Amino acid sequence: MAKVWKILALLLVITALVWLTTMWRWQSAQLDPSATDLTLHLGVLPLVLTAGLVMTLWAVKRLRSYAAAPPAAVTPPAATAQPVAAANTAVNERSAHAKVLGSAVQVRAGNQWKAAQASIASGECKPDLDAQLKDDDGIAVFTAPMPELSTDDLADALAETVNTLTQTKPEAWVGYEAPAEVLRALTLLETATGTMSEAVEAQWPALAAPPPSPRNKAATLPPGVAIRVAIPARWSVQSQQAAGAWLEQLFDPFIEAGLRAAGQSRAMAHSVRPAVQLHVHPVASAEAFWQLMDQQLLQWQRDKTPGLLWALAADSLLSENDTAAMAAAKELFSGNNQRGRVPGEAAASVLLASPDWPELPQAEPAQARLYRANLMRRDKSADASGRVGPQTLLQTTTDAIKASGCEPVQMEHITTDADHRASRTSEVYEMLQELLPHLDTSEQALRLGVGCGDLGVARLLTCVALTASQVQESQKPALVLGAFPAFERFAVVMTPPMAPPEATAAAPAPAA
Numbered sequence: 001m002a003k004v005w006k007i008l009a010l011l012l013v014i015t016a017l018v019w020l021t022t023m024w025r026w027q028s029a030q031l032d033p034s035a036t037d038l039t040l041h042l043g044v045l046p047l048v049l050t051a052g053l054v055m056t057l058w059a060v061k062r063l064r065s066y067a068a069a070p071p072a073a074v075t076p077p078a079a080t081a082q083p084v085a086a087a088n089t090a091v092n093e094r095s096a097h098a099k100v101l102g103s104a105v106q107v108r109a110g111n112q113w114k115a116a117q118a119s120i121a122s123g124e125c126k127p128d129l130d131a132q133l134k135d136d137d138g139i140a141v142f143t144a145p146m147p148e149l150s151t152d153d154l155a156d157a158l159a160e161t162v163n164t165l166t167q168t169k170p171e172a173w174v175g176y177e178a179p180a181e182v183l184r185a186l187t188l189l190e191t192a193t194g195t196m197s198e199a200v201e202a203q204w205p206a207l208a209a210p211p212p213s214p215r216n217k218a219a220t221l222p223p224g225v226a227i228r229v230a231i232p233a234r235w236s237v238q239s240q241q242a243a244g245a246w247l248e249q250l251f252d253p254f255i256e257a258g259l260r261a262a263g264q265s266r267a268m269a270h271s272v273r274p275a276v277q278l279h280v281h282p283v284a285s286a287e288a289f290w291q292l293m294d295q296q297l298l299q300w301q302r303d304k305t306p307g308l309l310w311a312l313a314a315d316s317l318l319s320e321n322d323t324a325a326m327a328a329a330k331e332l333f334s335g336n337n338q339r340g341r342v343p344g345e346a347a348a349s350v351l352l353a354s355p356d357w358p359e360l361p362q363a364e365p366a367q368a369r370l371y372r373a374n375l376m377r378r379d380k381s382a383d384a385s386g387r388v389g390p391q392t393l394l395q396t397t398t399d400a401i402k403a404s405g406c407e408p409v410q411m412e413h414i415t416t417d418a419d420h421r422a423s424r425t426s427e428v429y430e431m432l433q434e435l436l437p438h439l440d441t442s443e444q445a446l447r448l449g450v451g452c453g454d455l456g457v458a459r460l461l462t463c464v465a466l467t468a469s470q471v472q473e474s475q476k477p478a479l480v481l482g483a484f485p486a487f488e489r490f491a492v493v494m495t496p497p498m499a500p501p502e503a504t505a506a507a508p509a510p511a512a
Helices: 002-029 035-068 077-094 113-121 152-168 180-195 197-201 237-261 266-270 286-303 320-328 391-404 422-435 448-452 456-474
Strands: 097-107 128-134 140-143 224-232 276-283 307-316 345-353 368-371 374-377 413-416 445-447 478-482 488-495
Touching: 002 035, 097 180, 097 197, 097 456, 113 445, 113 448, 113 456, 152 180, 152 237, 180 197, 180 224, 180 237, 180 307, 180 320, 180 345, 197 237, 224 237, 224 286, 224 456, 237 276, 276 286, 286 307, 286 374, 286 456, 286 488, 307 456, 345 456, 368 391, 368 456, 374 391, 391 422, 391 478, 391 488, 413 448, 413 456, 445 448, 448 456, 456 478, 456 488
Parallel strands: 224 276, 224 307, 413 445, 413 478
Antiparallel strands: 097 345, 097 368, 128 140, 307 345, 368 488, 374 488, 478 488
């Protein structure tokens, strides 16, 4: 009935328009219409126009319905299986994990989570005025250096490396002298590498073991070891090349031992895939290096290949060049710029194994299980004026916890790179209040940036290495949060080597 009334209303509108138009045309032309003209123009024409319009609308509606209707043919089973398989693969990759077989840290707060947390919470570890670095006004800047760090031995070793490079290309090294930030970062890295030597060497027998033979696969790639080292991309090309050559010398004994365990030699590198490979990555940020690590671990999982990733990162912002660049960008902390960054330095080393990597009786048990990190980007810079909301960090953390199979209430500790800046403090604490209200931040949270400043490209790996020591000691899940940059937000879950049991009950609700 409603359609009839709509058609009648449409007929009245069209009739009125036709009559007005026709009467105006006849009057303007001073015509005397006949009875036939009156019948055709005032009677038949409105009916024809209305019927034509109704039929057109009905045809358009039928065409739209036909276009939106699903195809009648039954989809073949193979076609439906493909997206389902892709979805399953995506879920498996999102919940992938690696075993943490060892970790080492060189950072101002301490090389263990508890020691670092206590020293920062008590105020013992905090930035202080630097004795040498000054700003443009001659005022000492706040820094967070490693205490009593001597770079003399490293300077001599790097000078020998540069002399060797000079023999092949002398014009490229005229007047080169390694900057202070390079010497400090490589000194820290050398110490972290030495601390990890026993843990790494204990894994070499796995290279000689026969690879597993999964079903439906004729051959499996042999175990492989990737040594990936992150250095700052802001270093000059000369410094990057010198550091790369020195790192090759530093890791040469490890590579030789690994190749021998796999029954290979340097001469075989051109004919077969080397069992141990070194990669030096000049990266712009800690997040960029983590993505490289993630790609390596994910590739091993896809190929079902036993893999061992030795990830290292080192950085130092304690130099005139870095402080001058930060001051020019108005990013250097001072009494007049509380929103600035404090130059810091650190080195970290983490030994990660794919799930297919064999467990060796002579090696120490795994420290923890590391799940895939979740990385998101804020729409608004955290350094912009106005309130900084925790939505992006909250979503990043929620997704990371969900992918690990844990519940938020199971998280017992958090480590974050957030520093003294009010925007970072409020963002992290608002997220904790909403998602992890059960945590006591005075004892269960480590804000590494507060005591150690900006750790550059070593920032995230340092947080993970410290958290691994705490998970090993407490046997409880922990969370690592990255909230230092202006846009990127990072979250990764670490659990004991054996997956924790599911939460049996939710946290008790507060009394009304």
